[in-house]
Amino acid sequence: MDVAANGLELLDPTAERESGDRPLAAPIDGAAGLRIALLDIRKPRGDVFLDELERLLNARGYVVERTAKPTFTRPAPADLRREIAERCDALVEALAD
Amino acid sequence: MARELVAIIKHDCPVCVELLPALDAAAQDGAPLRIVSQSGGGDTAALWERLRLVSPVEIDEELALSALYDPDAVPALLLLDGGEERGRVEGLARDRIADLAAEAGFALHLDGLPAHRPGCASRTRDPLVAATLAARAARADGRLRSRTLRLGAHEDPFEALHERGLTDGLPVVPPTPERVVALLEGTRRHPQDVVGIVPPYGGTATVEKVAVNAVMAGCLPEHLPFVLAAVEAACEERFTMHGLLATTHPAGPLIVASGPLTERAGLNARGNCLGQGNRANLAIGRSLQLVVRNIGGGRPQIEDRSAHGNPGKLGACFAELQEGSPWEPLSVDRGFGAGETTVTLWAAEAPRLIVDQIARDPEGLCASLALALQSVAHPKQLFIWDALVVGPEHGRILREAGWDRARTRAELMRLTTSRIGDMLRGAGGSPEGLDPAVFGGNPDGMIPKFAGPDRIGLVHAGGSAGLFSMVYGMWASGEIGSTPVTRSVEPWM
Numbered sequence: 001m002d003v004a005a006n007g008l009e010l011l012d013p014t015a016e017r018e019s020g021d022r023p024l025a026a027p028i029d030g031a032a033g034l035r036i037a038l039l040d041i042r043k044p045r046g047d048v049f050l051d052e053l054e055r056l057l058n059a060r061g062y063v064v065e066r067t068a069k070p071t072f073t074r075p076a077p078a079d080l081r082r083e084i085a086e087r088c089d090a091l092v093e094a095l096a097d
Numbered sequence: 098m099a100r101e102l103v104a105i106i107k108h109d110c111p112v113c114v115e116l117l118p119a120l121d122a123a124a125q126d127g128a129p130l131r132i133v134s135q136s137g138g139g140d141t142a143a144l145w146e147r148l149r150l151v152s153p154v155e156i157d158e159e160l161a162l163s164a165l166y167d168p169d170a171v172p173a174l175l176l177l178d179g180g181e182e183r184g185r186v187e188g189l190a191r192d193r194i195a196d197l198a199a200e201a202g203f204a205l206h207l208d209g210l211p212a213h214r215p216g217c218a219s220r221t222r223d224p225l226v227a228a229t230l231a232a233r234a235a236r237a238d239g240r241l242r243s244r245t246l247r248l249g250a251h252e253d254p255f256e257a258l259h260e261r262g263l264t265d266g267l268p269v270v271p272p273t274p275e276r277v278v279a280l281l282e283g284t285r286r287h288p289q290d291v292v293g294i295v296p297p298y299g300g301t302a303t304v305e306k307v308a309v310n311a312v313m314a315g316c317l318p319e320h321l322p323f324v325l326a327a328v329e330a331a332c333e334e335r336f337t338m339h340g341l342l343a344t345t346h347p348a349g350p351l352i353v354a355s356g357p358l359t360e361r362a363g364l365n366a367r368g369n370c371l372g373q374g375n376r377a378n379l380a381i382g383r384s385l386q387l388v389v390r391n392i393g394g395g396r397p398q399i400e401d402r403s404a405h406g407n408p409g410k411l412g413a414c415f416a417e418l419q420e421g422s423p424w425e426p427l428s429v430d431r432g433f434g435a436g437e438t439t440v441t442l443w444a445a446e447a448p449r450l451i452v453d454q455i456a457r458d459p460e461g462l463c464a465s466l467a468l469a470l471q472s473v474a475h476p477k478q479l480f481i482w483d484a485l486v487v488g489p490e491h492g493r494i495l496r497e498a499g500w501d502r503a504r505t506r507a508e509l510m511r512l513t514t515s516r517i518g519d520m521l522r523g524a525g526g527s528p529e530g531l532d533p534a535v536f537g538g539n540p541d542g543m544i545p546k547f548a549g550p551d552r553i554g555l556v557h558a559g560g561s562a563g564l565f566s567m568v569y570g571m572w573a574s575g576e577i578g579s580t581p582v583t584r585s586v587e588p589w590m
Contacts, residue, residue, distance in 0.1 A: 007250040011243040011272045013263055013309040013391040015300025042577075071577040073340035 032061030124152035128203035170216035188216035232274035269313035283318030293332025295393035296339035348572035351445035356438030366418035368560030382412025422557035423496035467512035473570035477530035485554035488566030513546035
């Protein structure tokens with residue numbers, strides 16, 4: 001009954017999640033014609049940044065798809081994430097602020 | 098298996114000492130008798146030497162046998178038949194012990210001993226030992242499933258927990274299994290019930306995991322139901338805890354408890370209720386933050402991107418003061434039954450003071466409050482932000498005038514409605530404000546600060562002297578942000 005002699009035993013306060021290994025996506029080659037999603041998270045002036053990025057990407061021959069989260073306060077919905085992954089080769093997200 | 102008598106003793110029990118020579122003599126004669134000591138090997142051997150006993154004695158390692166038969170007192174004599182208990186005597190009851198021995202098939206000579214003498218408390222009744230046994234039982238039957246963090250004998254638990262990234266920067270109470278099991282007395286819920294999935298990483302908050310963090314925060318059992326309700330509320334999607342944690346805004350979850358159980362739990366609704374010195378307020382508020390950190394995985398400056406934070410992000414919790422309130426309880430306003438206790442979570446900044454020591458009528462008071470409310474986040478930012486107002490001496494003015502929540506809110510809405518032209522970007526020299534492309538066509542139209550009267554929270558709390566109110570601004574609210582969430586608090590006894 002003498003726990004002190006062996007050191008204290010405490011309960012782990014975390015959720016004890018294991019982080020799985022996820023392979024990195026293959027690098028894109030940068031060739032013209034790639035489809036690139038620009039995700040607006042709905043913060044003020046995010047569109048200004050993305051407009052400029054779209055212009056630059058178009059000038060280099062990329063196809064740009066503009067997308068947006070419904071609100072900046074929540075993670076992008078799963079459907080939106082899936083749609084971007086299916087339709088586009090790369091994603092640029094304009095973070096706040 | 099034959100019948101046998103098991104005698105449970107401990108070395109520092111004078112009644113055991115009186116009885117042991119007779120037990121020793123019977124054991125030497127080959128009686129089916131086992132003597133089991135609750136004391137350690139050293140103390141037991143010393144006793145045997147002092148009393149010149151020669152019969153074998155078993156040490157009840159980890160008190161497993163004692164916990165199994167669970168006597169209140171020793172000496173405890175158990176008549177076992179194939180391990181099954183057929184009779185017992187606790188303490189010294191000469192004739193009954195002799196009868197028990199006879200049933201086991203041997204004679205026990207107890208001449209010269211007193212007829213009756215109460216025994217000593219079993220070691221399993223020692224509070225610290227009982228706690229250890231309760232923790233062991235909880236582990237064995239699956240109530241406790243958390244991984245064990247085993248600290249070295251020379252590790253300081255306070256430093257060890259901090260080094261492992263499990264604190265909020267202040268020392269926490271080390272969450273031993275004993276403390277967690279004791280805290281779980283505060284709820285009838287099974288420790289493995291899921292309370293919620295905690296952002297940002299979606300950690301599963303079982304009652305047990307919440308209790309581990311509540312121990313660390315300093316909770317007592319009667320605080321746990323408030324913490325459980327607060328975690329449930331925080332995990333509701335419409336509260337948007339993920340965004341509230343990740344935002345650059347300084348807000349954090351503010352817990353406002355309302356109802357009769359708040360006093361029983363020791364929550365402070367009176368003087369300094371938003372400050373230091375009250376264990377329930379501080380520990381309940383802190384528990385939620387530790388849950389988000391440890392179960393959710395949200396760490397400051399990593400997942401939590403707040404530019405400044407605020408002191409309430411250590412924990413923010415207070416109770417509504419029903420005595421003298423101009424309004425019905427917040428719990429009722431939030432749709433719960435009279436007499437029910439609730440917690441309501443808001444996504445709140447630090448509170449700020451609004452002084453009006455002159456107003457004696459509700460109209461004047463509301464005009465002063467409205468000036469402060471207009472300034473939440475920015476005087477010309479509208480619709481996005483909610484607010485919460487708290488203050489008893491100001492409350493008295495409203496109570497005496499008979500202004501209920503609806504009346505007070507309507508007046509505050511009216512007084513925070515502005516001319517559109519004054520709210521446009523550039524007006525007053527400030528570039529913030531309404532977009533002229535959208536609103537510029539109607540500069541003389543009127544526009545309210547808040548999206549609706551219910552977006553102005555009103556809670557009565559604070560000390561009895563001081564013509565002040567406290568105003569909390571909120572993080573982005575409504576559909577685009579966080580909606581206040583209220584959950585019922587389960588009575589703990």
